[in-house]
Amino acid sequence: MSYKSVNPFDNELVRSFDEISDKELEQKLVQAAACYSEWKAKSYSDRAKIVNRAAALMHERVGELADIMTLEMGKRIGEAKAEVQFSSEILTYYANNAERFLADVPLHPSHGEGHMESSPIGVVFCVEPWNFPYYQLARVAGPHLMAGNTLVVKHASCVPQCAIAFEKLWLNAGAPPGLYTNLIISHEQSDNIIDDRRIKGVALTGSIEAGRVIAAAAGKNLKPSSMELGGSDAFIVLEDADMAQTIKWAVWGRMYNCGQTCCAAKRFIVVDGVADAFLAAFKVALGALVAGNPMDVQTTMGPLSSEAALVKLLAQVDDAVKHGARVELGGRRVDCPGAFMQPTILTHVEPGNPAFRDEFFGPVAMFFRVKDEAAAIALANDSDFGLGGSVFTKDVERGKRVASRVDTGMMFINNISWADADLPFGGIKDSGFGRELGDMGIQAFVNKKLVRYVVADAPV
Numbered sequence: 001m002s003y004k005s006v007n008p009f010d011n012e013l014v015r016s017f018d019e020i021s022d023k024e025l026e027q028k029l030v031q032a033a034a035c036y037s038e039w040k041a042k043s044y045s046d047r048a049k050i051v052n053r054a055a056a057l058m059h060e061r062v063g064e065l066a067d068i069m070t071l072e073m074g075k076r077i078g079e080a081k082a083e084v085q086f087s088s089e090i091l092t093y094y095a096n097n098a099e100r101f102l103a104d105v106p107l108h109p110s111h112g113e114g115h116m117e118s119s120p121i122g123v124v125f126c127v128e129p130w131n132f133p134y135y136q137l138a139r140v141a142g143p144h145l146m147a148g149n150t151l152v153v154k155h156a157s158c159v160p161q162c163a164i165a166f167e168k169l170w171l172n173a174g175a176p177p178g179l180y181t182n183l184i185i186s187h188e189q190s191d192n193i194i195d196d197r198r199i200k201g202v203a204l205t206g207s208i209e210a211g212r213v214i215a216a217a218a219g220k221n222l223k224p225s226s227m228e229l230g231g232s233d234a235f236i237v238l239e240d241a242d243m244a245q246t247i248k249w250a251v252w253g254r255m256y257n258c259g260q261t262c263c264a265a266k267r268f269i270v271v272d273g274v275a276d277a278f279l280a281a282f283k284v285a286l287g288a289l290v291a292g293n294p295m296d297v298q299t300t301m302g303p304l305s306s307e308a309a310l311v312k313l314l315a316q317v318d319d320a321v322k323h324g325a326r327v328e329l330g331g332r333r334v335d336c337p338g339a340f341m342q343p344t345i346l347t348h349v350e351p352g353n354p355a356f357r358d359e360f361f362g363p364v365a366m367f368f369r370v371k372d373e374a375a376a377i378a379l380a381n382d383s384d385f386g387l388g389g390s391v392f393t394k395d396v397e398r399g400k401r402v403a404s405r406v407d408t409g410m411m412f413i414n415n416i417s418w419a420d421a422d423l424p425f426g427g428i429k430d431s432g433f434g435r436e437l438g439d440m441g442i443q444a445f446v447n448k449k450l451v452r453y454v455v456a457d458a459p460v
């Protein structure tokens with residue numbers, strides 16, 4: 001049984017789940033494909049009725065859904081509730097806007113008339129991570145179901161109860177069987193699903209390693225895919241930044257979700273004139289966080305998602321130090337039961353240190369001192385990742401200039417990468433391809449069909 005709910009606050013096993021058999025998997029695929037043939041013919045308003053009902057149920061069940069999340073992956077309860085609310089809003093956003101986003105687009109060819117229409121493509125397979133157990137699911141369910149596709153979804157093996165609770169929402173919302181199907185399956189079964197002729201598209205949010213495997217399998221089968229992968233976002237501080245606000249954003253940007261966010265601020269790049277002041281204040285603010293029970297609203301720092309995640313992060317820090325990094329703060333596990341990591345700051349991370357190019361998926365900040373704005377941009381771009389990033393300056397025009405020169409999919413001025421239902425989210429380079437959310441998020445798995453009408457004699 002490889003799907004396990006383990007509470008990272010005390011590392012106790014809560015429940016485990018068997019993977020389904022190949023026969024059960026086949027039944028679920030048959031059902032998803034049969035459902036597609038009906039669902040694709042439904043009007044947007046009929047689809048919206050189900051999606052809006054699921055959104056309303058999420059809203060009603062905030063407490064229950066948040067408790068499951070906090071239990072399974074340790075997110076602080078306040079953040080967990082906010083995630084459930086946001087997930088509900090994403091569903092509502094697509095229920096309200098899908099028809100407009102996918103409306104026919106008139107074309108003006110030199111001869112005759114034409115338009116582009118958007119139609120669903122079939123059953124889409126989604127593979128999702130544990131770090132935002134409901135938001136990641138809503139980010140695919142809202143757009144792709146409203147577009148007329150049906151979904152089969154493999155969630156991460158450490159959040160099976162969240163996965164089951166989300167599927168139940170759809171059933172309780174009156175969704176036809178096969179519209180949204182949770183799959184408790186192995187990686188091998190996942191490979192077989194991508195090969196299956198009934199699957200018409202593949203969406204992954206996860207690590208680079210999973211991205212390479214899943215994008216290759218989709219490519220081999222000539223299936224469209226979207227890849228939302230890791231990141232190591234730069235947090236650039238210029239000499240004219242409002243330091244008090246910047247420190248607050250730095251703490252939130254690194255510590256939100258206990259640092260386990262793809263678009264978290266991970267590399268703090270500070271110009272020389274304010275570097276000492278920034279580092280001193282950042283250290284005090286991070287050092288003030290106290291490990292505690294994530295179910296308690298007063299807790300300022302929860303555990304990581306699992307003991308395995310903690311062990312991996314500690315090994316990364318040790319390796320960075322072996323290669324010359326210095327620990328300015330923290331660096332060890334917290335001395336208590338559970339998967340707690342001290343808030344950590346690493347300095348002197350030079351190119352050649354594996355840490356320089358790695359993603360730290362937890363409360364570990366890398367601090368870099370640079371000469372000036374140009375050096376900050378050069379360092380921000382010296383990364384294999386290209387997800388998001390931020391720049392802090394009182395001069396917004398200067399912030400926009402810097403933002404334009406950083407090679408990422410998203411840049412934020414005087415705040416840090418965060419998602420909104422109506423803004424496109426995604427990256428470039430090793431951070432993947434495609435965009436989720438906003439108008440772009442619904443376009444990934446639709447057929448953009450040209451229809452042309454001309455009155456003309458056939459050429460002889």
Ligand code: NAP
Nearest residue numbers: 128129155156157187190206207210213228229230231262
């Ligand atoms: P992960 O190990 O890649 O897991 C993500 C999902 O992929 C899980 O469901 C996992 O299933 C599955 N998976 C992994 N390898 C697979 C394979 N060979 N075949 C089929 N499924 C496979 O990633 P993670 O460590 O849980 O999540 C953190 C990563 O996701 C970070 O790099 C983070 O930056 C990235 N992320 C990106 C975004 C974004 O929008 N760009 C958002 C959130 C997270 P199992 O659990 O069964 O292995």
